[in-house]
Amino acid sequence: MATHIDPEVERNEILRHYRRLLRTAKPFLQGNDAKLIKKAFNTSLEAHKEMRRKSGEPYILHPLAVAQIVVEEIGLGTTGIVAALLHDVVEDTPWEVADVEREFGQKVARIVDGLTKISGVFEYGTSEQAENFRKMLFTLSEDVRVILIKLADRLHNMRTLDSMPRHKQLKIASETIYLYAPLAHRLGLYAIKSELEDLYLKYTDTEIYKELVNKVRQSRSARNRFIKEFVTPIDEELQVQGFDYEIKGRPKSIYSILKKMRKQNITFEEVYDLFAIRIILDVPYEQEKAACWQVYSIVTDFYQPNPDRLRDWVSTPKANGYESLHTTVMSRAGQWVEVQIRSRRMDDIAEKGYAAHWKYKDSGTSPAESSLEAWINKVREMLETNNSSALEFMDEFRQNLFVKEVYAFTPKGKLVILPDKSTALDFAFEIHSQIGLQCLGAKVNQKLEPLSYQLRNGDQVEILTSQKQRPTEEWLNYVITSKARGRIREYLRDDKRTKAEDGRYLVEKRLELLGVEFSPDNVNRLLAHFNVYNPQDFYYRLAIGQIDGREIKESIFDPANEPPKMPSMLEPKAFDHEVQKIRGVNANMLVIGEQTEKFDYTIAPCCNPIPGDDVFGFETENGIVIHRTSCPKGVDLMSNYGNRIVRAKWTDQLELAFLAGLRIKGSDRVGLVNDVTRIISNALKVNMRSITIDSNDGMFEGQIMVFVNDTDHLNKLIQRLSKVNGVLQVERFAS
Numbered sequence: 001m002a003t004h005i006d007p008e009v010e011r012n013e014i015l016r017h018y019r020r021l022l023r024t025a026k027p028f029l030q031g032n033d034a035k036l037i038k039k040a041f042n043t044s045l046e047a048h049k050e051m052r053r054k055s056g057e058p059y060i061l062h063p064l065a066v067a068q069i070v071v072e073e074i075g076l077g078t079t080g081i082v083a084a085l086l087h088d089v090v091e092d093t094p095w096e097v098a099d100v101e102r103e104f105g106q107k108v109a110r111i112v113d114g115l116t117k118i119s120g121v122f123e124y125g126t127s128e129q130a131e132n133f134r135k136m137l138f139t140l141s142e143d144v145r146v147i148l149i150k151l152a153d154r155l156h157n158m159r160t161l162d163s164m165p166r167h168k169q170l171k172i173a174s175e176t177i178y179l180y181a182p183l184a185h186r187l188g189l190y191a192i193k194s195e196l197e198d199l200y201l202k203y204t205d206t207e208i209y210k211e212l213v214n215k216v217r218q219s220r221s222a223r224n225r226f227i228k229e230f231v232t233p234i235d236e237e238l239q240v241q242g243f244d245y246e247i248k249g250r251p252k253s254i255y256s257i258l259k260k261m262r263k264q265n266i267t268f269e270e271v272y273d274l275f276a277i278r279i280i281l282d283v284p285y286e287q288e289k290a291a292c293w294q295v296y297s298i299v300t301d302f303y304q305p306n307p308d309r310l311r312d313w314v315s316t317p318k319a320n321g322y323e324s325l326h327t328t329v330m331s332r333a334g335q336w337v338e339v340q341i342r343s344r345r346m347d348d349i350a351e352k353g354y355a356a357h358w359k360y361k362d363s364g365t366s367p368a369e370s371s372l373e374a375w376i377n378k379v380r381e382m383l384e385t386n387n388s389s390a391l392e393f394m395d396e397f398r399q400n401l402f403v404k405e406v407y408a409f410t411p412k413g414k415l416v417i418l419p420d421k422s423t424a425l426d427f428a429f430e431i432h433s434q435i436g437l438q439c440l441g442a443k444v445n446q447k448l449e450p451l452s453y454q455l456r457n458g459d460q461v462e463i464l465t466s467q468k469q470r471p472t473e474e475w476l477n478y479v480i481t482s483k484a485r486g487r488i489r490e491y492l493r494d495d496k497r498t499k500a501e502d503g504r505y506l507v508e509k510r511l512e513l514l515g516v517e518f519s520p521d522n523v524n525r526l527l528a529h530f531n532v533y534n535p536q537d538f539y540y541r542l543a544i545g546q547i548d549g550r551e552i553k554e555s556i557f558d559p560a561n562e563p564p565k566m567p568s569m570l571e572p573k574a575f576d577h578e579v580q581k582i583r584g585v586n587a588n589m590l591v592i593g594e595q596t597e598k599f600d601y602t603i604a605p606c607c608n609p610i611p612g613d614d615v616f617g618f619e620t621e622n623g624i625v626i627h628r629t630s631c632p633k634g635v636d637l638m639s640n641y642g643n644r645i646v647r648a649k650w651t652d653q654l655e656l657a658f659l660a661g662l663r664i665k666g667s668d669r670v671g672l673v674n675d676v677t678r679i680i681s682n683a684l685k686v687n688m689r690s691i692t693i694d695s696n697d698g699m700f701e702g703q704i705m706v707f708v709n710d711t712d713h714l715n716k717l718i719q720r721l722s723k724v725n726g727v728l729q730v731e732r733f734a735s
Contacts, residue, residue, distance in 0.1 A: 010058055014045070017064040025071050025081060033078040040085040040104065047093040055163035062156060063088060069152035073192060075352040076148060083111040084149050090116045107143070114146035115153070147183060154180045155192055158199040167647045170616050170629055173203040174638030188320040188353025197255035205258075205630045206614070212254045215268050223275060224249070230331050231277060233302045238295070244282040245295075250340075251275045265663075267729065276338040280347045288343040289314050292325045295341045303329035306336065314342075319405055319417055321349050408459045418455065421480055425451040428463045429484035436487055438465040452478040470495075496540050503539030510549050516557045529556050601648075603658075607631035610658035612711025617646035624648075650710070659689065660708050662718065666727040668700040676727075679720050680706060686717055703733075 018041055022034065029037075044063050051059035067084035070076045076084075082104055089095040090112055097116070101109035158176055161169050177200040184193035201209045227249040238245055252260075252274050260271050279299075283291045292314050299305075309328035317323045324342040331337050342350065404420035408427060418426055424444065429436030442449050443462040455461070471488050479485055507526070511518050523535055530547055532538040541547045601617065601624040609615045609628045617624040618637050626648055627634045638645055664676070673693060680686045686706050693702035708714045714732065721730045 014058060014060055014064070017061060017068070021064060021068050021071065021081070024068065025078070028077055036078060036104070037081055037085070040082040043103065044085045044089060047089045047095055051092065053160070053163070055160060059088075059092075062160075065156045066149065066152045069155055070149055073155075073352070074148050074152060074189065076145060079107055079111070080145050080149060083108050083115075083145065084152060086112050087115045087149055087153060111143055111146050111149065114143070115150055144187070147187065148189075151180060151184050151187075151189065151192060155196060158196060161199070161203055165647070167616060167645050169203045170634075171638050171642035171645050173200045174635045175642070176200050178635050178639035184353075186320050188322055188349060189351075190322075190353070191351050194253040194255070198253050201255050201258065204614075204634075208258060208630075209254060212257055212268065216251060216254065216257070216274070219274070223251070226331075226333065226335075227275070227277065229333075230337060234279070234299055237298050237301070238279075241294075241298070243291070243295070246280045246282075248278050248280070249275050250278050265665075276340055278340045278342070278347070281341070281343050283343055285343075285345065288346070291343070292341045296325055296327060299327065299329060299339050299341070303331060303337075305329045309338075314346075316407060316415075321353065324350060406455045406459075407457050408455050408461050411460065411462045413460075416461075419480060422455050423451065423478050423480070424449055424453040424455065424461060424463070425475065425478045426481045426484050427455060427461050428465075429479070429481065429487055431463060433483075433487045435463055435465055436484060437471055437491060438467065438469045440464045440466045440469050451475070496536075499543040500536050500539040503541070503543035504535075506542055506549055507539065507552070510552050514552070514554050514557075516554065522557055525556055526552065601626050604631065604633070606633045608659055608661070610660055610708060610710055610714065611650040612714075613650075615648045615650070617648040619644040619646060658708060658710075660706055660714050661733045662704045662706065662721070663729075663731050663733050664693075664702045664704060664721060664727060665729040666700060666724075668695045668698055669726050672700070672724070672726050675724050676702075676704070676721060679724065680704070680717065686713070 022037065025033075025037065041064075045060050048059040048063070053059055053062060063085045066087060067081045070080045070084045074080075086100060086104070086108065090097055090100065097109050097113045100112050154176060157172060161172060164172065176196050181193050181196040181200065184190075184196060198209075231247050231249075235247060238247075252271075257268065257271055257274065260266070261268060264270075279295055281288070281291050281295065306328045309326070311324075311326040313323050314325050323346040324340050326338060326340050328336050328338050405417050406420050406422055408416050408418065410416060410431070416427060416430055418430060424442035425436065425439055427442070428439040439451060441451055441464050442453060443464065444453060444455075444459050471491050473492060475488050476485060479488065507523075508518050511522065516522060523538075527533070527535065527538055530538060530541075530551075532541065532547075538547070542549055602622075603609060604618075604625050604627045607628040607630070609626055609631075614629045615626050616629055616634065616638070617626055618641070624646065627637070666672070673691075677688065677691065680688050686708060689705040689707065691702065691704045693700055706714075706717065708717065718730045718732070721727055
């Protein structure tokens with residue numbers, strides 16, 4: 001029976017949220033602003049009045065929450081609040097973009113339009129999500145607030161994901177880690193980026209997430225005690241020198257702790273920088289740099305710095321505007337500690353990213369504004385020059401979000417910032433498209449280097465060009481920036497088109513010579529004879545000499561000959577390579593889909609799920625493939641093909657064996673391998689497929705492939721192996 005909800009209680013709840021929003025926005029409201037916000041609130045309230053969220057609460061609470069995030073956590077003004085309150089009206093109610101423009105003006109209407117999904121039917125194999133991302137990014141290049149509101153919308157959805165069905169949770173969480181967390185990072189919204197990553201982990205790897213949250217919680221009091229002892233001498237000296245400052249300890253996010261554990265293959269206890277100390281200085285803009293270095297000097301008077309861990313983003317800010325001085329020092333307890341030194345303005349920009357730039361823009365105290373503007377210009381350029389599919393575009397765009405950078409210089413000393421792993425050819429295209437297209441090689445620090453040379457920080461690069469140089473297909477392997485890739489592809493496309501026209505002319509002339517009509521039917525005979533899929537390709541190959549025109553003979557067109565069969569365009573299925581039938585898997589072991597029907601399915605070898613793992617099904621043309629929710633490929637599939645994700649859950653299955661991989665580490669001793677294999681074979685009756693162990697300087701590392709029934713069986717095995725004398729670490733890996 002449905003619970004009765006008192007409309008009066010709901011109304012008061014809605015008003016409470018609305019008043020909180022106005023209180024937060026009050027300090028910067030001017031003139032008509034409050035009236036405009038009230039009008040947007042009433043419009044949204046009326047438009048969504050019959051709607052409820054999955055949790056059962058009135059829908060209006062969602063736009064209100066998004067507007068609250070926009071003002072409180074991102075720092076946008078009235079236009080941002082109004083657009084956030086209205087962000088779903090065009091998508092979910094009878095309102096049109098024209099209505100929004102009439103009532104609230106062009107700026108708000110454009111933002112709301114950018115936030116409205118494309119409706120329509122998408123072909124199998126294309127991605128609705130990717131098309132929507134692309135549409136949203138088109139508006140980003142006009143008004144960055146589109147993305148900032150979208151991030152606020154996504155953050156609220158992630159915070160309230162509990163009420164969604166499982167397959168929706170996976171789709172939304174995967175899109176978040178695939179695009180929205182990197183976007184937040186690129187726009188300098190570190191707090192939002194970290195929360196999105198942690199929430200992703202909470203829903204896709206729940207067990208690990210809970211375990212790490214508990215470990216961080218348990219170590220909190222010891223950590224606070226340590227921080228207090230560590231900062232005391234710094235604190236006293238800063239007071240003596242008359243600084244106006246704040247010191248805080250900032251714990252590392254759960255996601256970044258796990259990332260570090262996996263990357264370095266270490267346990268939670270071995271992650272040394274679980275937190276950072278941040279020193280925030282209240283100093284005038286023109287004194288910031290000197291003050292940061294002065295404080296660095298104070299810190300290193302008390303603690304020995306690690307010379308390899310000094311990061312100076314005060315002199316050269318990151319491309320997303322981040323400015324700070326980082327050093328890692330050795331504490332008296334023998335533990336490394338990261339110390340971040342920055343001004344209040346830098347901290348504001350680090351927390352609120354792009355939006356904080358508006359605040360400092362007018363006062364002329366935001367040098368990083370230009371680098372972010374430059375990035376948005378690059379996005380605009382990418383969108384204008386990109387003719388590839390939405391999926392290819394998304395792939396390239398994401399590569400540009402991970403902002404590890406390399407700093408290089410032109411011969412005249414101009415700084416050029418490119419993504420890490422950029423090459424001399426990327427550098428050439430960054431200077432100018434024409435220079436890129438005619439690039440022969442480069443002189444790096446006065447030494448000749450090839451196009452594929454990978455740039456290092458501080459390189460001085462002079463590009464060598466030639467009028468005769470022409471890009472080739474191979475160049476695509478030498479570049480990573482979307483600008484270079486887009487220009488090379490565009491050139492190759494135009495070149496192919498021109499050559500294909502030459503080829504067509506050759507065919508026409510050849511057929512004329514043979515007295516054969518140039519007709520679609522005869523062209524098809526040629527394609528079938530030379531086993532080529534389409535005319536364009538055939539003409540191109542002829543023009544570049546891959547097909548010899550003299551082989552076009554009269555016999556090909558002889559009506560007495562049966563026309564040869566056209567070559568099939570059906571390539572092997574795209575997902576064949578990632579599908580593997582496993583002996584013993586049967587349709588009764590998993591329930592798949594909303595109606596819990598039983599389907600035939602295959603297990604994905606990229607993550608080898610076993611009963612007990614959290615899994616999802618993915619529809620392919622070959623049937624359903626089962627992946628673990630934490631599978632690295634899963635993020636890609638769920639974020640781009642959310643409509644093909646189906647719920648999957650293990651049932652109480654028969655005793656069947658599944659392949660799982662274990663990685664084992666420890667100190668080497670005589671008889672250790674015997675002890676390990678005895679536990680596997682005798683104690684737990686597990687069949688082992690293979691074992692490899694390498695020993696080096698008294699330590700060993702090994703991999704064991706075993707057949708187990710489910711995760712309980714595997715966990716028991718892990719526990720027993722961990723107790724073997726000399727074994728320091730046992731963990732599962734995707735085989």
